[in-house]
Amino acid sequence: MKKIILLVVVCLSFLSCAEKKKEQVPPAKAPFSDVDTLAINDWWNRADNPIINLKVNRDSVIAFGIYTVSGTTLKLSAQCYPLYPEETRTVRLEIKENGTWTEVQSQQLNDLGWSALFRVENWDSSQDLKYRLRHGEKARYEGTIRKNPMHKAEISLAALSCNSNQDRGMRENYVRNINHQDPDLIFFAGDQSYDHTEHTAAWLKFGLQFRETFRHRPCITIPDDHDIGQGNLWGENGKVSVTKGSPDGGYRYHPEYVKMVERCQTAHLPDPFDPTPIEQGIGVYYTNLVWGGVDFAILEDRKFKSGPEGKIPQQGPRPDHIRNPDYDPASIDLPELKLLGERQLHFLKTWGETNTDATKVVLSQTGFCGGAHIHGTMDNRLHADLDSNGWPQTGRKKALELIQQANAVHIAGDQHLATVIKQGINEFGDGPWAFVVPAIVNDYYSRWWWPEDEKAGNNPNPNTSLPWTGDYLDGFHNKISMKAYVNPESPSHGGGYGLIRFNTQTQDVTFECWPRNADVTQPDAQQFEGWPMTVSLKNN
Structure with a gap:
């Protein structure tokens, strides 16, 4: 009996010591102290996370x-x-x-x-x-x-971006619609997280919202500026940003934080074309994925891009917002400025010249032109937005030439404003088709396509009642042909997603644009005005 009592005492003592050891474990030494604090160090002793419950069973x-x-x-x-x-x-x-x-x-x-x-x-x-x-x-x-759908004549891609934290709810409509349409793969173009300094919790929240869309199909995710903790990003090859808002170019937060975000969101992508790190040891992920006869080039269109501050004169309330009707667009297209950077241009060229029998698609964070006139609020009309990939114009031209030579279409997000645009390089319509998909939640920062003179362009789209379609010059004097757009006051607006169908035999591509509140399981479900739209890549 004494031996049993002694054994119990020893066990209780051991458990007590173990519990104390758990309480007294020193915090992990984080390489950053001001970000992601609720998911590192002694996270279990901290207040409940407002984004998501981290203390699960x-x-x-x-x-x-x-x-x-x-x-x-x-x-x-x-x-x-x-x-x-x-x-x-x-x-x-x-x-x-x-x-x-x-x-x-x-x-x-x-x-x-x-x-x-x-x-x-x-x-x-x-x-x-x-x-x-x-x-x-x-x-x-x-x-x-999933098995590779190599023998399917049509490959479909669901495309989404901008998962605003203004709505913390689940995304039941998206899950229902996407699973009903059953695309072959899914693409999230960026801003899966808007909680700049708490990426782990926000990424977990994103996963809970959307995991039923990628539980049973491949998924491409790429981070954008908000994911790595910035309102805007001009990566400049990984330099350190020291200016508020980062218009000087580079990354604001510790490189280990940036690498953590990219590890969580992109490690599952195919191996990068050239894995050489950039400054601060930050990695790269630009690569391509072939799935079912479609060859997707995955770009990092902000990682090498030049920041505007200190390079061009400020002509508005911010270094990246030009509000000057008399400014000369050619004056800000300086020869040393970069968009994709030489490494990615080499990748695009190589990609375009290989696997030429495949249907080619470029996936990136944002569009390659200035596709909006009004930003945030109706009184904020900009003559040019340097966060868009319409600038620098020479870098845009180099990128579009390679995309066009590959006979590819371009799918992107970021702008919140859904558009279909036929890009112009030297002349209207001589560039690739581009579909920028709407925001998942569009009550964070709206944009409008709204020409100041309110005139339709030449060659308007005859298949829609939208008032401002046709050929236009954007704020950088890039030639663009607007085919369809979804302004915030459009019926059923409040967010949405794109579905793109690639016919690998006919080389037709169909763009679909679905409102968030549509129920595609019902026969009367309606897309946004202007969609669907089918374009041909034959002799494009």
Whole structure:
């Protein structure tokens, strides 16, 4: 009896010491102290996160998985909630074959961002396979690795951007609609997070909102300016930004924070074309993905772009906003300014000259022209917005020439304002088609296409009642042909998404633009005015 009592006392003492050890664990040494504070250090002792509950039951610590398959390589990121110090950092990947789950790999989570990357070579993409992520004894997450739809005549892509934090709710309409339309893959063009200094919580929130759209299909995600903690980004090859608002170019926050964001959002993409880091050791992810006969080039259109401050005269309330009706657009197109940068131009050229039988598509963060006149509020009419990729004009021209030589269409986000534009390089209409998709939630910062003279351009679109379509010069005197747009006062506006259908046999591309509140399961569901629109890449 004495031995039993002694054993109980020893066990209780051990448990007490273990509990004290848990309480007294020193905080992890974070390489940044002013960002992501609610998901690092002693996160469990901090106030509840206002974005999302981080203190979940331990059987729910795996939030989601996200993946792509490129050739015979599967890359899948497991995203977890923050873990306690004593919890294992190991996540296991299992595949179900012939009714049996088999572990194929285990990986370690990174305490900064709480993600782990699985890379499986010699992947068989000829069949659908169930996968399962496991942590500890109880936490599980299941999904499907889709087979490559190589023999389908039509490949479809759902495209979304700008997941405003003005609405913290779930995204049930999007999930219902996208799963009903069943695209072959999904693309999030940026601003998955608007919570600048709390990316982990916001990324987890995004995952909860949208994971049912990518649980069973490949997904491309690329971060934009808000994701890495800035209102605007001119990356300038990774230099440090020291000016409020960062118009001087570069990154405001610690490079480890930037790398964490890019690791969580892009590690599952195919390997980068050229993985050489930029300044501060920040990585790159520009690459391409071939899926079902469509070859997608994935760009980083802000990472190398020049910042305006100190390079051109300020002609408005901000270095990037020109509000001067007498300014000369040619005066701000200086030879040393960059848009995509030489590395990405080389990538685009190489990409365009290979796999030429495929349907070609360029995916990026924002559009390659100034596609809006009014920003934020109706009294904020700008003559030019240097955050758009209409500037610098020479850099835009180089990019569009390579996209056109590849006979590619361009899909982007960022602007909140949905548009279909036929780009002009030297003449109206001699460039690629471009579809900028609407914001997921459009009550954060609206934009309007609204020419000051309110005149329709030459060659207006005869298939829509929209008043201002046709050929225009944007604020940089770039030639653009506006085919359709969705201003904030449009019926059913409040957000939406794009669905793009690529017919790999006829080389027709159909742009669809769906309001957030549409129910595509109903036969009377209506798209925004001006859509759908079908264009041909034959002899484009």
